[in-house]
Amino acid sequence: MWCSRTALGRLRRIAPCTVTGFHRAMSTLPKVYVTRKVPPDGLDILRESGQVQFEMWDSDEPVPRVELLKKVKGCDGILCVLTEKIDAQLLEAAGPNLKVVSTMSVGFDHLSLDDLKKRGIRVGYTPDVLTDCVAELTVALLLATSRRLIEATHEAKTGGWGTWRTSWLCGHELANSTVGILGLGRIGVAIAERLKPFKVKKFIYTDVEQRPELANMIEAEYVSFDDMAKQSDFLAVCCALTPETHGICNWNLFSKMKKNAIFINTSRGGVVNQEDLYEALSTGLIAGAGLDVTTPEPLPTHHPLFTLKNCAILPHIASASYTTRNAMSALAANNLLAGLRGEPMPKELKL
Numbered sequence: 246m247w248c249s250r251t252a253l254g255r256l257r258r259i260a261p262c263t264v265t266g267f268h269r270a271m272s273t274l275p276k277v278y279v280t281r282k283v284p285p286d287g288l289d290i291l292r293e294s295g296q297v298q299f300e301m302w303d304s305d306e307p308v309p310r311v312e313l314l315k316k317v318k319g320c321d322g323i324l325c326v327l328t329e330k331i332d333a334q335l336l337e338a339a340g341p342n343l344k345v346v347s348t349m350s351v352g353f354d355h356l357s358l359d360d361l362k363k364r365g366i367r368v369g370y371t372p373d374v375l376t377d378c379v380a381e382l383t384v385a386l387l388l389a390t391s392r393r394l395i396e397a398t399h400e401a402k403t404g405g406w407g408t409w410r411t412s413w414l415c416g417h418e419l420a421n422s423t424v425g426i427l428g429l430g431r432i433g434v435a436i437a438e439r440l441k442p443f444k445v446k447k448f449i450y451t452d453v454e455q456r457p458e459l460a461n462m463i464e465a466e467y468v469s470f471d472d473m474a475k476q477s478d479f480l481a482v483c484c485a486l487t488p489e490t491h492g493i494c495n496w497n498l499f500s501k502m503k504k505n506a507i508f509i510n511t512s513r514g515g516v517v518n519q520e521d522l523y524e525a526l527s528t529g530l531i532a533g534a535g536l537d538v539t540t541p542e543p544l545p546t547h548h549p550l551f552t553l554k555n556c557a558i559l560p561h562i563a564s565a566s567y568t569t570r571n572a573m574s575a576l577a578a579n580n581l582l583a584g585l586r587g588e589p590m591p592k593e594l595k596l
């Protein structure tokens with residue numbers, strides 16, 4: 246249950262899947278469209294601010310594109326989630342009033358930054374508030390993959406559990422291992438901090454440049470991309486999806502990795518070439534993969550990756566705790582309001 250002082254019931258429902266703020270009648274206030282039912286803390290902030298009139302797509306399903314294009318017309322601000330493409334077409338539909346786009350996500354690959362910049366539209370996002378939650382899930386996924394937990398519970402439930410056997414369901418342990426981090430930021434550091442007590446021998450990282458301040462926090466050594474591939478027993482992908490990182494985890498990477506290596510991705514599916522990953526997993530080139538993100542999402546149930554025992558797939562839940570999702574919605578609302586007031590946002594993306 247969401248931790249909230251204000252339930253959606255306190256908002257006025259005017260049509261299926263649409264909720265408006267109390268201030269809608271005061272038509273001089275900036276107009277905002279909220280593209281998804283967001284957790285209550287953010288809604289409370291918008292409503293109690295008295296600074297905006299807002300309308301929300303009151304559903305857990307994405308707003309249809311046609312509806313979205315209609316609804317953003319004339320808006321001063323948009324509060325969106327990662328499933329909405331904020332591109333030239335949408336900005337054109339919104340028109341010249343649009344000043345702020347606030348996304349309830351740390352990732353921003355769904356935003357066309359060039360088009361936003363060209364139009365002088367400011368962008369808010371939600372880093373930091375989800376770091377602990379994402380790091381926690383990444384560690385859980387890494388352990389579930391390396392110790393084959395999903396396979397093991399399946400065996401136990403479906404009669405595969407015979408007598409105790411010497412090498413049945415053996416996996417790989419963290420003690421004395423080398424953990425590689427692809428893209429060292431706040432989340433990479435938080436993952437390493439959580440893994441350290443498991444007696445990891447060495448942390449290494451690679452990035453477009455060295456990050457000494459962050460690296461010092463976890464005593465991580467900077468290595469080249471190839472060396473990270475060659476040395477890592479566990480490789481955690483933590484980089485943002487950009488044109489530079491698109492498909493960066495491909496055959497070139499997997500073919501250099503150790504046979505016992507475990508590949509973990511909780512960033513974006515687009516950084517991985519999934520055909521190459523399938524090949525690497527199915528031929529034993531690497532030992533296993535844990536994915537919280539895929540392309541597309543949802544990944545169709547007939548996708549070949551689902552047939553592999555050594556591939557654990559989660560439905561993009563890294564930030565899914567009640568506390569974190571509420572904090573993300575509150576930060577997204579505060580970013581939006583600050584942007585509309587023309588003030589610095591708590592977390593603004595520099596364009």
Ligand SMILES: O=C(O)[C@H](O)CO
Nearest residue numbers: 327349350351352564
């Ligand atoms: O970008 C984000 O915020 C995550 O992927 C979803 O929590």
